[in-house]
Ligand SMILES: Cc1cc2nc3c(=O)[nH]c(=O)nc-3n(C[C@H](O)[C@H](O)[C@H](O)COP(=O)(O)OP(=O)(O)OC[C@H]3O[C@@H](n4cnc5c(N)ncnc54)[C@H](O)[C@@H]3O)c2cc1C
């Protein structure tokens with residue numbers, strides 16, 4: 001048994017997201033081979049070699065992998081998949097974009113967003129916005145799987161000493177090209193790995209009011225998230241969205257402010273250890289999952305909370 | 313430019329899903345079904361391209377049971393020109409859907425296929441990417457903006473870090489994200505008109521595809537229940553509980 005993991009990286013360093021896939025691969029068992037494909041990616045390849053559990057790194061340093069274009073990466077991954085029983089990636093937007101293309105090239109099913117490895121062929125994955133958990137068994141020759149990060153602790157970034165092998169690229173398909181990006185900048189922790197998350201919903205009324213949540217976030221070392229309604233209304237950027245079709249988070253503490261608790265939102269946060277809800281409607285469904293519910297006007301409660309945290 | 317829009321019939325997003333007692337799946341009997349919300353966004357985008365004079369024809373395709381016709385009718389009522397219904401009972405996985413869609417693409421030769429990024433029942437997020445691979449086309453997933461160029465498309469994508477813009481060669485596969493547009497409601501006259509629009513029927517076998525699932529569903533269970541529901545009186549009590557009881561701050 002042997003697993004090939006598509007590693008995400010910034011050429012100089014590896015992305016922490018991929019460390020979750022390493023843990024899933026370790027649970028599957030056998031060799032764990034990290035693929036680092038990029039342009040000028042030696043730093044990332046060396047970093048991948050240090051990850052505990054990784055047995056080998058394949059470095060493919062070639063211009064066509066300078067951006068994570070699925071059309072270029074999928075044929076490479078499909079070619080390297082030969083001889084491996086599993087191909088894994090973490091279910092980030094990059095993984096979700098590329099891996100089904102790999103699966104189709106290999107003519108196998110993909111198992112998306114697994115939350116548990118039962119055995120080498122059998123996995124548990126949420127369906128219907130997490131309202132049901134399906135255990136599925138694959139009999140395909142190669143199992144193509146994406147891993148939900150929150151359900152697998154990250155592997156240690158240090159402690160391994162894998163060898164780094166050079167691989168060659170497959171060339172540019174010329175089908176697509178990168179034009180530009182507009183990334184949200186923040187000094188706060190990344191949403192999916194933060195220990196504390198405070199999210200705002202439609203109840204926040206506008207983007208300006210999110211400053212109140214940012215203030216609390218800074219006091220708690222938290223990341224700021226949002227409901228779909230808050231993103232759709234333009235209060236905050238799309239990458240803040242927590243939920244079935246946004247990001248999945250499972251922090252130690254999740255604070256939902258002015259969020260009603262639609263199933264699509266709950267799908268992205270109900271595995272948090274402790275949930276706090278602040279909502280003026282005592283019937284709001286969010287209270288059914290909240291460990292501590294505060295029925296209050298957020299415009300009164302949030303400033304009070306901020307003040308209380310200074311004293312706490 | 314011809315646009316193909318695959319639309320899936322799924323449990324309505326407002327329905328509280330229940331797992332069957334025998335753990336074979338979820339209860340679908342007497343449950344409200346609708347078009348997958350991401351596919352409504354896909355249909356809307358295709359119709360807007362037609363209204364802008366960029367698309368010539370919009371074809372809605374659904375693979376599913378007899379009732380999937382209703383889903384196609386919804387697309388036609390929104391403004392699609394005609395439908396294709398691949399009649400198939402029972403679950404069908406993204407890879408098989410992609411293979412059937414490939415067969416239809418080969419017959420119809422569209423310049424663009426717009427799919428939803430994810431079906432809200434299986435939550436797979438696979439079909440568009442798979443179809444693109446099978447056709448050897450370009451793909452622009454999770455789109456929040458599409459600009460049609462000369463032989464190419466410039467697409468803004470919702471990614472984990474924010475937004476990314478890529479340029480893809482036509483013909484292309486695009487999958488929709490939530491912010492691409494706000495789908496319209498079909499007007500009554502358009503619902504009436506849609507009844508006369510043609511829907512062609514075919515079977516998976518007509519497309520040479522074996523729809524049998526590759527994955528075996530061992531069981532489907534309910535997720536562990538959360539014990540929520542406790543209320544606190546005020547902010548002071550909240551902070552005290554978080555500090556002393558939950559020990560998270
Ligand atoms: C295909 C699809 C995918 C979706 N994906 C997601 C997803 O990934 N994530 C997601 O979040 N949603 C998603 N949704 C949307 C989801 O169904 C809900 O519409 C959304 O979560 C509602 O956001 P909200 O709770 O902020 O808004 P609302 O439901 O409008 O709730 C606002 C809440 O704020 C409270 N409030 C208002 N003013 C105050 C105040 N002054 N003080 C205190 N409380 C106040 C109200 O009582 C209310 O409970 C999706 C929907 C669809 C159809």
Ligand SMILES: Nc1ncnc2c1ncn2[C@@H]1O[C@H](COP(=O)(O)O)[C@@H](O)[C@H]1O
Nearest residue numbers: 318319375427428430431436437438439
């Ligand atoms: N049975 C189907 N019929 C038509 N389109 C489908 C079907 N299944 C999936 N699709 C399309 O593929 C998209 C993604 O589905 P999925 O990969 O299952 O999450 C959907 O939004 C639809 O556009």
